[in-house]
Amino acid sequence: MKATVSVICYKHKVLANGESPLMVRIAKDGKRTMKSLGLSVNPTHWDFAKNQPKGNCPNRNLIKQVILKTEIEYQSKVLNKEIKNEEFTTSSLVEEKQNEIKAQTVEEFYLHLIEELRQKGQIGNSYAYLNSYNTLKNFNKGKKLNYTFSHIDVSFCRKYEDWMRSKGNQDTTLSYQFRTLRATFNKAIEAKIVSRDKNPFNEYKLSHFNTKTMKRALSKEDILKIINTDCSSKSKLRQLAHDLFSFSYLCGGISFVDIANLTLRNIVEGRLIYQRQKTHGNINLLLSDEALKIIQKYNKYCQQAGYLFPILHNQRHITPMQKSNRIHKICHQVNTELRTFATELGITAEVTTYVARHSFATILKKSGVNIGIISEALGHQDIKTTQIYLSRFDNEQVDEAMKNLL
Template sequence: MKTSVSVVCYRYKVLANGESPLMLRISKEGRRTMKSLGVSVDPKFWNFDTNQPKPNCPNRALIRQIVLKYETEYNGKILTKEINEEEFTPQTIVAEQKERIKVQTVEEVYKTIIAELKERGSVGTAYAYLNSYNVLKSFNRDKPLNFTFSRIDADYLERFEEWMRARGNKDTSMSFQMRTLRAVFNRAIKSKAVAREKNPFADYKISRFNTRTPKRALSKADVMKIVDADCTAESDFCRLAQNVFTFSYLCGGISFVDVANLTPDNIIDGRLSYNRQKTHGAIHVPLSERAMRIVDSYAEACERSGYLFPILDSRRHTTPMQKRNRVHKVCHQVNTELRRLACKLNISGVVTTYVARHSFATVLKKSGVNIGIISEALGHHSLKTTQIYLGAFENSQIDAAMQNLL
């Protein structure tokens, strides 16, 4: 049966203005669907035999133009389906209508995302998008990104990659930039700022980048040099660096930002229980006697600041921005002290708080601990996966495993 397309005045519905809506009607094999055109007309000005406005209809020329436009468009869609021998129904023809695009520039979308992230306190993520924006702006010769997302095609991404490589960027950095840009593009698609079929990441594969990083773990012997070093005559920052490194190593490779945010509430029944700042996953690890001694050494400062370690102060660092800036500053200072300490102890390689995280996993692995507890992912792929694995085991299993650290 031939598919019919027509525009009708749906007189059974009367709008607030006293008129009835014009509807696109598609019929095929006894099935029918209707779609409002967003236009209405008084039924007395409509010829229901010809489905056209009467000669005395106000705006008759405009209405006839709208009717012709929709009938032509949908007859064309149906003809294409029939030529290609594709199955279709009236409903699927209507559903295939292209999304309405609300034109927004790349500049506008980036700034909207950054502002929203800052407003809800996701300062670190906001900075990641700000960094992405600034790099893309540099690629655009420091001009505002006042163009639409349709300009960012696979060829554009290839040129962006070449530009970053020419400036000495490593694959890990380029992968980060491309993944962030892809997230912004997906946001633009969702907000109808660009059509879905314009997405260049269907052709440009981010998997081309080698994001595997060299192992940054120390041997158990080198770790113990730091843990057992006598820093009593050193500066407060040197002692803090040693204590943070040791505490991280002994407490499941806890990251610096998580150490900074610990409060007395995170110690429950002799265990360290906290939610990761990065993934929000719940972590529960035993607090060894040595780790507890480190916490106790800052007890007096904790009473004043509200935090276990003298990094943040609840009286001074109250906003997400203040906390982020403080953590970033102290982390840099701590890492500087760790490098100095490592040099004095004849430890080769760059030592940072992050090395304690890798060392925790590597030492346990070499001690024969169940790979499911520590996970290869800690040093190679996804740190989030490691935390998921740790959370899946009984406390007793984790406790037994961590006896191998010292």
């Protein structure tokens, strides 16, 4: 039996305001399911024979518009089910409608997405989408993004690009912002907030951005200048910055966030074994004597706080948000100190914790180490990040390659 959709005034129920609710009614196979539209009308203003508001009904045009929109939405769902030959009941159709994400505007969808990521503990991702949201809001002159995703077309993208360039942003920043916007648009498509044929990125290609950046790697001479400097008489922050930079370089270019999360469980028989926070790839590297000395320096802190380095504390930083905020704060302090340190040493290149990772890979490459082994040590899931991925290598090959660092 074909399903029928109609909106009725349910006169058998009287609300506190003396009116009766308007409800969508779906009937199929002798069964029916109703759902309130959140609107009500006085039964005296409803023509039950024609099933529509009378001419003297207040807000008659608005009510008729809501009725028409509701009937079209549900009739469209019924038609889609029939075309795909999908089984459904009146209740499943209503529940399907109720379970849809309510966010219809770009504003609502972004805020819903950001909160969802935070609830899942994906703090880094939530910050990326928050940054995208704030940038779009600035482009909108500080106003809320109270427009639908269909408003984001090719013309919008070009204007957005021109605006960001006028603010002095380079292609790398533009590429980052548009990749996040594109990801958000794709999520909106998946949530059936906007149709797939409205996607502007089918025409507006992000490949036109020049994302090639200046080389960030230091020379081996500069790296050794940093590592071999005695900072024992300097401030605690200088010592920490020196130790973290050195440890990262000596341990396969380990990232700051991965260093922050290291505990004694990651040290197994003189090897550093951990899972990357970003890609969840497994890393297994031999710890050099120099790296072990750095770890031993912070033994007392580790016993008190549960982490190898004085970044996180297991009694103070418990939730994903607390950990993320703490790591971001300390990383900023360390990078600021590293820049000052580099200037004092006469190093003109930019020096940050990330530079240690980049330098590790570049120096090994210049030493003739196979790029596949470098990729293995870095923990890249896709060799495209370091070029063509050849094959996986055993620990002995990686260990041998690491001897080229000093």
